[in-house]
Amino acid sequence: MAEWKAKRFWKAATVGEAEGGYTVLLDSRAVKTPAKAALVVPSRALAQALAAEWDAQVEAIDPTTMPITRTVNSAIDKVALQRAEVADLLAEYGDSDLLCYRASHPAELVSRQQDAWDPMLDWAAETLEARLEPRAGIIHAPQDAAALAALRTRVHALDPFELAAFHDLVSLTGSLVLGFAAYHALQPRERLWEISRLDESWQEEQWGIDEEARDISAQKRAAFEDAGRFLELLRTSE
The missing domain is CATH 1.10.3580.10 (ATP12 ATPase)
Structure with missing residues (x-):
C-alpha cells in the first residue's frame, strides 16, 4: 500500500503578522505545528523562508524538503x-x-x-x-x-x-x-x-x-x- 501524504490545498503561502511575531498563511489559514500549536516566529526573514518552503510544495507535502519548518516545529513543540x-x-x-x-x-x-x-x-x-x-x-x-x-x-x-x-x-x-x-x-x-x-x-x-x-x-x-x-x-x- 502506498504511503499516504498530505496534499497541497492552498494557492499561495504568505507571511502574516501574529501576536509575538510572524506566521505563515496558507491562503488565509495560519499554519500550525504538528502538535497544533500556533506557528509563530520572531523574525520576518525566518517567516519568509518558511513561506517559501510551503510555497515550493507541489502536489504532496514532503517534509524532507522543509528543513526550516522542521526546526521551527521542533523549537515550538519540543524544545520550548x-x-x-x-x-x-x-x-x-x-x-x-x-x-x-x-x-x-x-x-x-x-x-x-x-x-x-x-x-x-x-x-x-x-x-x-x-x-x-x-x-x-x-x-x-x-x-x-x-x-x-x-x-x-x-x-x-x-x-x-x-x-x-x-x-x-x-x-x-x-x-x-x-x-x-x-x-x-x-x-x-x-x-x-x-x-x-x-x-x-x-x-x-x-x-x-x-x-x-x-x-x-x-x-x-x-x-x-x-x-x-x-x-x-x-x-x-x-
Whole structure:
C-alpha cells in the first residue's frame, strides 16, 4: 500500500503578522505545528523562508524538503517544553568534545589535528572563557569543572529557536566548541564542517572513499548548513 501524504490545498503561502511575531498563511489559514500549536516566529526573514518552503510544495507535502519548518516545529513543540533538559544534553558535549580527543600517531594526523583543532580550543578559552584540554586516545578524561560550567551557562542562555538549531550544529559535529563557532560565525560553515570531518578525510586518503559513508556525510553536511542558515534568518531584522 502506498504511503499516504498530505496534499497541497492552498494557492499561495504568505507571511502574516501574529501576536509575538510572524506566521505563515496558507491562503488565509495560519499554519500550525504538528502538535497544533500556533506557528509563530520572531523574525520576518525566518517567516519568509518558511513561506517559501510551503510555497515550493507541489502536489504532496514532503517534509524532507522543509528543513526550516522542521526546526521551527521542533523549537515550538519540543524544545520550548523541555528547554533545560535539551540545554543540559548539549552542554554534556563539552566534557567529551571531538576536538579534545587526539590521535597519538601517525605524526601527520597528529599535526593536522593540532593545526585545525588547537585554534578552536584557543578561541573557546578566550571568547567563551572555557579552556578545554586535549588528550591522546579515546579514553574519557574529565575536563575542568569551571570550563564546563561556563559552557553550560552559555548553552542555557539560548532561546528555544536558537537551541533547536544549535542542537544540530553540536550533534552533527560532535563538538560543543564547533557548535559555538558556527553560532558565532567564527569561520564559514563549510570550513567548520571540514574541521569536524578531519579524521574521516584522513581515513579516505588512506583507504579510499566509502560511497555509502560519503552519502551519509553529505546529508549531515546539508543539515549542518540548514541549521546555520536558520540562525542567520532568526537574527535578520526587518
